[in-house]
Amino acid sequence: MIAIVDYGAGNIFSVKNALDYLGLESRLTNKKEDLVSADSIILPGVGAFPAAMDKLQASGLVDTIKQQAKLKPFLGICLGMQLLFEKSYEFEKREGLSLIKGYVDKMVEPDLVIPHMGWNKLEYNGECKLLEGMGDNEYVYFVHSYKAFCEDENLFAYCEYGSRVPALVGDGKYVYGSQFHPEKSGKTGLKILENFARLH
């Protein structure tokens, strides 16, 4: 069973719909015991970093998430990916879950429209199990105004939007984060979710 953390931040149903479509058992939950018994965990999220961190803390799940992310496959999506980093500067300096080294800050591209919204192409950076079966021309769907700044060793895929935008990151063990929405990225996104579900 894949636990989808339901902490009141964002459209969690589209993630659930995608997993249902793939025939993968999942549960929307805010219970510690579900995170402990799950085979893997997905942390979704849209909105602002501080508000999401507040909600996550209010849910009482932060310690459980940090502990379980060291034991089983864990995927943060969009803002859920940004929460994996050490800190963010969205509105204020705020500590994140610190599961991946790095921080989150505003995208500054004077010649381009922010938010970075639409379909952009994945450029690969090293081996990653979530990207198995991907071709040379895989597009995924992004909607965000802040981006991650991380080490090269934690970067599995990026896209070009003025400068490099980290698209898929990880700690090299169980933790992954996708800045794009796999649940809105057509066949490519579904394949990535399927790859994630196959990890153990």
Place this chain on the structure above:
Amino acid sequence: MLAKRIIPCLDVRDGKVVKGVNFEGIKEVGDPVECAYEYNLQGADEIVFYDITASHEGRGVILDVVRETAKKVFVPLTVGGGIATVDDIRDTLRAGADKISVNSQAVKNPQLIKDGADIFGSQCICVGVDAKAISPNKWTVYINGGRIDMQIDLIDWVKKCEQLGAGEICLNSIDTDGVRGGFDIPMLKAVVDAVKIPVIASGGAGKLGDFADAFIKTDCSAALAASLFHFKELTVGQVKEDCRSKGIIVR
């Protein structure tokens, strides 16, 4: 860089896809969920449902359509038509839409754009604009499906939409809509030059090359069509292949 988007639009009334056929009135032509799924298979980058349900009580039906579509179509969904309040926006997003599109209601009550953007984020607020030329480089904004000229300058209006927090403009030219001679390039160019937010070209696609033409001649971000795709004259895949062969980046 971002891929140019090809967007099929489905007109929905009381939960059924409808089309005006040969001016003989509106005809039911299919199940919106199935149509959306078919477009998804063809490679649509986004799907727009335009709800033309007349009665307010009928509003719930489009939400069911969105809910069902969201179970099998995994690209962004936009819903337009009949959205007049922040509550309408909330209900539509909760049903599984990624964006909403407001048109006449935004002209009547521009605060709706600002409230929607403040509460839900600019990324989910698209403003649909119907406009018509009054002289070669001047256009005015129409509401109620192109029936009422509001005598508002198009360029002033799209700039205002952007300031209020619109995330995107879907620009429909009344002059080219239904004529099938291609998108309204001068109008499109004028709007793209006036705002930074993405602009979707709408109204006028009649043949394969019209889509690439809009992308080559203007910096629009997306192109939308309804009948052309609906009557299977072209598939989304064919349009993308044509764009790709002309060096346009598509998914």
